[in-house]
Amino acid sequence: MPIKFINVSKKFKDVYAVKNLNFEIDDKKITVLIGPSGCGKTTTLKLINRLIERTSGEILINGLSIDKIDKIELRRKIGYVIQEIGLFPHYTVFDNIAVVPKLLNWPKNKIKNRVIELLNLVNLDFKEVINKYPYELSGGQRQRVGVARALAADPELLLMDEPFGAIDPINREILQDVLLNIQKKLKKTILFVTHDIREAIKLGDKIAVFKDGEIQQYDSTINLIKNPKNKFIENILGINAKLNYLEFVKVEKFIEKDFLVTNSISNINKIEKECLIIFTNKFEGFVLKTDIKKGHIKIRNDYVTPDQSVLEALNIMFKHNIHCLPVIEKNNEIKGIIKYEKIILK
Amino acid sequence: MNLFDYLFNNYQIVLQRTSEHIIVFLISWSASVLIGLLIGILITREKMQKYTNFVLTLSSIAQSIPSVAIIALVFLFFGIGKLTAIFSLFIYSLVPVIFNTASGIINIDKTIIEVAEGMGMSKKEILFKVELLIALPTIFSGIRNSAVINIATATVAAVIGGGGLGVIIFTGLAHYNVSIIFAGVLPVSILAITIDSILAILEKKLVSKGLLYEEGKL
């Protein structure tokens, strides 16, 4: 569900919580809202499910004004996850996840199957947790249940307000990976609030930086990192932003086809492409154009898989002082190559 | 003279006074539970929330007024009789139900209510599936408190025509007769303990196990 904000403002008494928001949230992508405390992130989220009513402007979901949709119905179609204490303490894990399906009068069997499916999706052992109460779970487990609950009725849109903010760093990384995996499978439109830039870079397809209720910059993650509009954005990004980006972005985003495949190197003294991949029925190694020019052929064995991080690929390149690497799937399928210039230029 | 003399020799009278006592209790107490819950819920609704604290303060003050004072006041307006007794008992045991219902609901973490709203629960669904269930332990302690207070105060209400076991006790007091006093005190105590135990069992059945551990916020 794409969402469009047109001149949206919200005033509490005389003070703007958000002011003149004009932006569009892409369908089936993760959009991250980031900014200092009190800058209007939560307000923006709550304007969408109408926990807060805007003072002026228009919000369109699928091109339709949110005022035209019944409030209760709208909310049941939107998953909502908040930090920490969002679970109902008097309900078991099962009942917590089943809330919206029950409101929608799903048959019992369907609910049961759905709950089990969702617990698997968030990597929880359903037999272990399904009858537990929130107080019996760890913080990380609770947050997983929170995510599962938000997904229960298969909403197209997910609003997540600092969902992992109270979780320790190690478990936060794990939960982020869980979310990315879910997103890969389910392709939801996700609006994710955080104040952790690392989290924003890791999760966000796009990032909107807020300050004092206004959007300072809204761009794809890579564009934001490459072209911060002002000092404020630079400060938010911090010194590790580029490195973080390379750490989280996957090799698959940089695959090129500038290679040839051969099953023998016996009579090679010249190649047209950058890289020659030697392949019989599995990956045997590769030869670089530059390695031939030097008069002798050097066969190298390194490679990366598409789901490795670009930082890992760079590491290997630096180690061997080379400018490209083959990208090979775990089942030995050749995906292409990844080039140093492309990473640095992009 | 044996402590049990009067009880054994006049058990029919004692039984009759006991059943009077139970009837007066049941009528006045169930009315106060019903109306107390209703008022407690009403004053915590969104539109009434500006009055919630006022009512809570008022009812906590009312709780410290001695029962005799209430009985005397109601007596002044309505005169002697069973209805007067029932009415004053109703008023007196109403207060803890209102207080606990309202404070139980008002003390629920606001984010939980907001999440419920955000998930698309209607006001009614939030009341019955979230607010009342989470406030249930507090509500129950109000209801139990109200029952015990009611049974005890019903004894005093005998002086304005309420009947019941208070009649036996006051007779015993007037004659300095321990055996008669005992014949009133014993059943009234058993009654209070029994009712409270029944309510305790009910509470255990109805209150979610998830609320038993209030170790910090969940």
Ligand SMILES: Nc1ncnc2c1ncn2[C@@H]1O[C@H](COP(=O)(O)OP(=O)(O)O)[C@@H](O)[C@H]1O
């Ligand atoms: N219910 C409210 N009443 C009054 N002011 C509010 C309310 N909610 C938020 N605000 C104010 O609006 C601004 C934005 O708040 P919020 O959206 O919660 O910020 P963030 O989530 O980015 O920390 C803050 O200045 C906050 O104090």
Ligand SMILES: [Mg+2]
């Ligand atoms: Mg916030």
